Amino acid sequence: MRDMYSLKTPGSAASRRKCLLGITITLVEDSMSASEALRLMAVASGARLRRADRLLTAERHLSLYRPNVVIVDIGLPDGSGLELIAKMVGNSPRARPGLIALSGGDVEEWGPLARAAGADALLPKPVGDMLTFQTCVLSVLPVSEGRSINADSVPRVGSSSNLLTRSVKSDDISHALELIKGAETARNVDALTYAAQFVTSIAVMLEDASLQLDARVLLDASGFDGAVPDAIGHLKGQLQARLTKLQEAVG
Template sequence: MTDDSRVYRSQPQPAPERPLQGMTVLVVEDSRFASEAIRLLCLHSGARVRRADSLAAAYRHLAVYRPGLAIVDMGLPDGSGADLIAALAGAQPRLPVLIGMSGDAGAEAAAMRAGADGFLAKPIDSVARFQQAVLRHLPAGRGPRAVSTEQVAPDPVALADDLEHIAKLMRRDVGSDLDYAAQFLGGVARSAHDTALEAVAESLRDTVRGGAALHTDVARLAGIVEARLAAVRAV
């Protein structure tokens, strides 16, 4: 296994404009739109990025290399990000920095209980906020600290991919798919600063939690998602 911390001295060193230079980041996130935002934030900060879209994919990555930072979404298609955080927090040697991430503010407590060093609440598009969230958990002497005023804007194609994924889940109209679709849609909506779409996610979640979801309710909400997908693709 490649240990990112052991080879750090041979990597480019941090600079004021690239305070995470030389660091490898593993982003465990099922949303392409949110992943693209993190990728851009890492790019602006000088870090390299690898992405896993599930717990299984994350473990495959971790069997090959050891990143300096793992950012783990709390809601993944094959389980809870808290389980991965707990496993990584208890591993020896421990990863230098573990950060939980979610659009659900209530997920922060679960991430910290699992052993995360910090938490990022979606949407995440401020370079300064991202850098500060990471740098506060790194040794003070690691390198210069810079505050950037930059904002990142992920590619709308990534948003369209996420909406298409949600639309497919909703077409199946299966309880387990709908529960995940509601959680996924909420995170995507918050990442895109789309309050109307976030309201659709809340409505879908309420419908699913109410017991037997009415097919007419699901079809209506699915129609809204399909319309938003068409609008994004038209841009």
């Protein structure tokens, strides 16, 4: 079930490199791949991270809890993460969490929009470097926290794709297929656009240039006429091929 859940992993305190110890993070992100990568980085840094997969779930959570930091993906199934960022700034401009905008693609395109909405920092996907993650989170915490990073003590982590299990990758690809099939059945252009954006996001996270290109073809198209049905069929085939490959590897 895709919903808010607590993300905690056991491990010794010594292995967590205390720079984010005691910090609570709410991550608003629909991709399991992106969420799992950030979860691992947060836990290794001593932070506690909870996830929401859409705006509605995030707003419910934030009405009950007050995390130190909120990381918001811009592209979400029920709207733009920019809406949530602007709402949080408007509701409590002073006593609010540090706000980090998260997205794939060209940060030069989405960065100014996120800043205008009120984001305190930008975190481009994929986030494959632990030091980048820690530095970004620390940058939105009050100066009075007095926290710092010893770069030599930061756990060495490979690229984001190497952090992810086959099951997490399969979950995202299965979900992408469901999104595309649902949009195709309903002939809903907005739903199809979101599905293509979701595929783009996981393709960037998994460093799959071919899949990213296929998703871009669909994003650049409009409506359900012309070559769009062929583009949809091709992308579904590519996703199914990758899903089958992952399932065979597990089996």
